[in-house]
Amino acid sequence: MKFRWHRRHWSEIIVKLLMYCSVGLVFASLAVILWTIVSKGLPALTWEMVSQTPKGGFYLGKEGGILNAILGSLYLAGGATLIAFVFSLPLALFLETYLGQSRWANWVRLSLDVLWGIPSIVYGAFGFILMLSLGMRASLLGGILTLALLELPIMVRAMDEVIRRMPYDLEQAALALGSTKWEVASRVVLRQMLSGIVTAILLAFGRGIGDAASVLFTAGYTDSIPTSLMRPAASLPLAVFFQLGTPFPQVQQRAYAAALILTVIVLVVSLGSRFLAAQVGKFSVK
Amino acid sequence: MGDFSPTLTQRQAQERTARRVVFVLSALPLVLIIYITAALFTRFWPLLEQYSLWDLLIGTQWYPMQGKFGFLPFITGTLWVTAVGVFLAVPPCLLTAFYLSEYARPLTRVLLKPVLDVLAALPSVIYGVWGVLAVVPFVGNQLRPVFSQYLGWIPLFSSHQPTGYSILAGGIVLAVMIAPFLIAVTYEVLMTAPQDWRLGSLGLGATRWQTIRYVLFRQSLPGILAGVVLGTSRALGETMAVLMVVGNVPQMPRSIFDAAYPLPALIANNYGEMMSVPLYDAALLGAAVLLLVIVLAFNVASTLVLQRVLARR
Known part of the structure; x- marks a missing residue:
């Protein structure tokens, strides 16, 4: 039988072309973004940038670096990740074992999803009024607490994903041997989800270190390296934002360099989490 | 060795404690949502005592020093930027998803996954820098002249200002995000x-x-729609990237080449001076409440649909 071209064959080809274009567009947008950041940031990046704090006249283009922002960001995101982890590990671990698919569990999942969708600027505003009512000023602690709120749902969700993919038999077998649910959760599920924990921590850390809107109100900004929880702390995203906003080209150059540093940190965290998760995941039962 | 292992009574006690802790912890997310909403609303209240909510929502004048707080320019700005972003993002994203699930070889999926992960992981301020360096000049120098020359008679595409800091630039950045x-x-x-x-x-x-x-x-339409709504709610609350490219002029935008001033940008730009003007803080936190309410509505609706759809597995 002779093949005859029909309209549906043409539309198949056209749609396929459109799909290739769309996929290409996704690749291209990442390439363009990375290229913009690297090509602008690399010439501006010097050793002085990462090893010194801002000196006098820094924001007019004089010497200094952004060590304050790099360290501030690491403190903020590190502290927030730690606090979020303390709350989210038990929450994720027991959500499945104790609550399972019950009505309440679905409520909890829904509220986690909703929390996950609340814009970071709203968290920032909330953190700000919370600090006002407690009589606190913009400080490292305030920033850490606000970021922790932001990271909590991200972390729980990431962990929950892994737990749900766990073989059902494993849990049932442990229960059949007479273990309590607590024992199942702490001895079986916890070991199974090690890779999920690693992914969740790094994912949340990456989110936290890049978020500007929530630390804008709560952590403030300072030129010195934070020495106390009650003092303000600088952060990389805000360093980029403030320096880009100045009219001086030399200062804008530094914003590009700061953006490059931030991008590199986020990329390392993001790609590192895949690698680590694969390494740790070797030891779990598939 | 057996001497060290806990007895059944001990294990049951442990179990009961764990159960209690879990139930307390599991209430945390819901309590947080309610608390955040209530706390912001309490701060918004002083403004509501002086002006009616309706007047605030349809007022177009924003002069905090004179006590004029009209939210309409900011609400429209938010909706415009989000609409442009979602409009630009949906067709290529659906096609990519169809391609990935129906056509792609496993290798393509493996290659595309880290690309999407990285795109999702990039901080919004980085998108903002990219927007300022690449998107704004592109919109201002390439798209704007072409559109105003050939399509300028359509109000949506006419240009009233010479720069690329516009709704379109914000929309493009949002679409990629x-x-x-x-x-x-x-x-x-x-x-x-x-x-x-x-x-x-x-x-x-x-x-x-x-x-x-x-x-x-057809069969997946509810799920896809819910996904789009969820994406829209993400776009609504995006602050830094949009703030950096959208121009921040409190006006009623008429074309996609106009500058706009979305709600998140309003909050972020003015928090510094809000304690010095009477009712200004109430107005800004009111903006946060508005944003939160819009996002919550979008979120709850789409999450409920998605949970049902994804449970089919």
Whole structure:
């Protein structure tokens, strides 16, 4: 039988072309973004940038670096990740074992999803009024607490994903041997989800270190390296934002360099989490 | 060795304690949502005592020093930027998701996954820098002249200002930002479609595209729509990237080449001076409440649909 071209064959080809274009567009947008950041940031990046704090006249283009922002960001995101982890590990671990698919569990999942969708600027505003009512000023602690709120749902969700993919038999077998649910959760599920924990921590850390809107109100900004929880702390995203906003080209150059540093940190965290998760995941039962 | 292992009574006690802790902890997310909403609303209240909510929502004048707080320019700004972003993002994202689930070889999926992960992981301030360096000049120097020359008679495309800091620039940046999210959700939804649907349709002689269009798309429409709504709610609250490229002029935008001033940008730009002007803080936190309420509504609706759809697996 002779093949005859029909309209549906043409539309198949056209749609396929459109799909290739769309996929290409996704690749291209990442390439363009990375290229913009690297090509602008690399010439501006010097050793002085990462090893010194801002000196006098820094924001007019004089010497200094952004060590304050790099360290501030690491403190903020590190502290927030730690606090979020303390709350989210038990929450994720027991959500499945104790609550399972019950009505309440679905409520909890829904509220986690909703929390996950609340814009970071709203968290920032909330953190700000919370600090006002407690009589606190913009400080490292305030920033850490606000970021922790932001990271909590991200972390729980990431962990929950892994737990749900766990073989059902494993849990049932442990229960059949007479273990309590607590024992199942702490001895079986916890070991199974090690890779999920690693992914969740790094994912949340990456989110936290890049978020500007929530630390804008709560952590403030300072030129010195934070020495106390009650003092303000600088952060990389805000360093980029403030320096880009100045009219001086030399200062804008530094914003590009700061953006490059931030991008590199986020990329390392993001790609590192895949690698680590694969390494740790070797030891779990598939 | 047996001496050290806990007795049954001890284990049961442990179990009861764990159970209690879990129930307390599991209430945390819901309590947080209620607390955040209530706390912001309490701060908004002083403004509501002086002005009616309706007047605030439809007022177009924003002069905090004179006590004029009209939110309409900011609400419209938010909606415009989000609409442009979602409009630009949806077609290529759906096509990419269809491609990934129906056509792509495993290798392509493996390659595309880290790309989407990185796009999703990039901080919004980085998108903002990219926007300022690449998108704003592109919109201002390339798109704007072309559009105003050939399509300027359409009000939507006319240009009233010479720069690229515009709704369109904000929309383009937003579109790229929500893309990984849209693709991931749509892909998830498509993955829940039973293989039999595909086989049945292909077996009847339909092409792959016909299968997608008449079977998969129709059956997955609720899930896909919910994903788009969820992506929209992400876009609504995006602050830094949009703030950096959208121009921040409190006006009623008429064309996509106009500057706008979305709600998140309003909050972020003015928090510093809000304690010095009477009722200013109430107005800004009111902006946060408005944003939160819009996002919550979008979120709850789409999450409920998605949970149901994804549970099909």
